[in-house]
Amino acid sequence: MNTIEQTNAYIMPTYGRSTVVIDHGSGASYVDEDGKSYIDFGSGIGTNSLGCSNAIWEDAVCEQVRKVQHTSNLYYHKPQAELAEKLAAMTGYSKVFFGNSGAEANECAIKLARKYSYDKYGKGRHTIITLVNSFHGRTLATLSATGQEVFHNYFFPFVEGFRYAKANDIADLHAKIDDTVCAFMIEYVQGEGGVMALDKAYVEEIRKVCDENDLLLIADEVQTGVGRTGTFLAGEQFGIRADVTTLAKGLGGGLPIGACLANEKCAEVLNAGTHGSTFGGNPVVCAGAVKVLEMMTPELLTSVREKGDYLRKRLQVSDEVQAVSGMGLMIGIALKTKKAAEVRQACQERGLIVLTAKNRVRLLPPLVISDEELKAGADILCSVLEG
Numbered sequence: 001m002n003t004i005e006q007t008n009a010y011i012m013p014t015y016g017r018s019t020v021v022i023d024h025g026s027g028a029s030y031v032d033e034d035g036k037s038y039i040d041f042g043s044g045i046g047t048n049s050l051g052c053s054n055a056i057w058e059d060a061v062c063e064q065v066r067k068v069q070h071t072s073n074l075y076y077h078k079p080q081a082e083l084a085e086k087l088a089a090m091t092g093y094s095k096v097f098f099g100n101s102g103a104e105a106n107e108c109a110i111k112l113a114r115k116y117s118y119d120k121y122g123k124g125r126h127t128i129i130t131l132v133n134s135f136h137g138r139t140l141a142t143l144s145a146t147g148q149e150v151f152h153n154y155f156f157p158f159v160e161g162f163r164y165a166k167a168n169d170i171a172d173l174h175a176k177i178d179d180t181v182c183a184f185m186i187e188y189v190q191g192e193g194g195v196m197a198l199d200k201a202y203v204e205e206i207r208k209v210c211d212e213n214d215l216l217l218i219a220d221e222v223q224t225g226v227g228r229t230g231t232f233l234a235g236e237q238f239g240i241r242a243d244v245t246t247l248a249k250g251l252g253g254g255l256p257i258g259a260c261l262a263n264e265k266c267a268e269v270l271n272a273g274t275h276g277s278t279f280g281g282n283p284v285v286c287a288g289a290v291k292v293l294e295m296m297t298p299e300l301l302t303s304v305r306e307k308g309d310y311l312r313k314r315l316q317v318s319d320e321v322q323a324v325s326g327m328g329l330m331i332g333i334a335l336k337t338k339k340a341a342e343v344r345q346a347c348q349e350r351g352l353i354v355l356t357a358k359n360r361v362r363l364l365p366p367l368v369i370s371d372e373e374l375k376a377g378a379d380i381l382c383s384v385l386e387g
């Protein structure tokens, strides 16, 4: 059996996969099993932030594999401690919990918000307001948090206590609040929802409402975080600070990690016995993530913004492009006549990997993509759009 047949025979059919079998990669390029090359504008859905075969990241990961690959969280180890300290220094948050994915980071944030409220106010204050069109993950709680009807099927009963407000609608935001609410959870830029950024004034209003009512503001930066939008956290560009921020995707440089960061107000809420993970904060993953953070220099973040601007300029002159959304190297393209899935397929045939989000083409190139790869990818994309 070839790889595709083997996969289809033995793996649950939960993904709509493209018929590309990726064999290896270098920088922002992959090579498939047949030797065909692809420029990568997807980063494994925003995850390979340093591209492939980054020597510093690889050395740190391999060295740690040779030292000790796993300890469990019953013991201490240096890579986890170092990563936590670096995250605190770079974000201003007090403490972190490590899991293995974006959904787990959000589960942690949901539990933290409910316990914060329970500890202070007792039972009944448990509702978390999320936004229509959001995406927060695939576990039962994070599916329940996700404000899209299409995800609320089959798996009944869902987790209670979520309410969905219309993004950028301040009146609806106020209408959704009552004395059962303990938190808001938002994506500054809705990624899976079509790369839609929130209005700054709306985000400021949520922050104000949270302050006035002692509600926790949770920012799901699983997709927007770790430099993707051109600042380490996207929240920096909105001029506010959430009480809790979740990270995943780009943080591990391609290995599974989730992080739930909490400020001084709620850093001690999850105490012994209330939360945990066998693998979370694994030494190998943390050793790699430390290197990812070390590479998030002001110069790199500036280049992310510049590369994003370059792609926007290239796209804006295309007759097929209705609008370009997003921030930094998180880009959504609304099309006039073509279907996003067809554009993705045509790009793939010409050696460019792009993503879709709803009816938009979505670009999440590695943050370190070279100017040559960026230009070559933009050439293919523009020729597909205009073809």
Ligand SMILES: Cc1ncc(COP(=O)(O)O)c(C=O)c1O
Residues within 6 Å of the ligand: 101, 102, 103, 104, 106, 135, 136, 137, 138, 187, 191, 192, 220, 221, 222, 223, 224, 248, 249
């Ligand atoms: C904003 C956001 N939150 C959560 C998740 C879930 O992350 P994971 O697939 O790592 O569980 C995603 C994944 O796309 C996401 O974009």
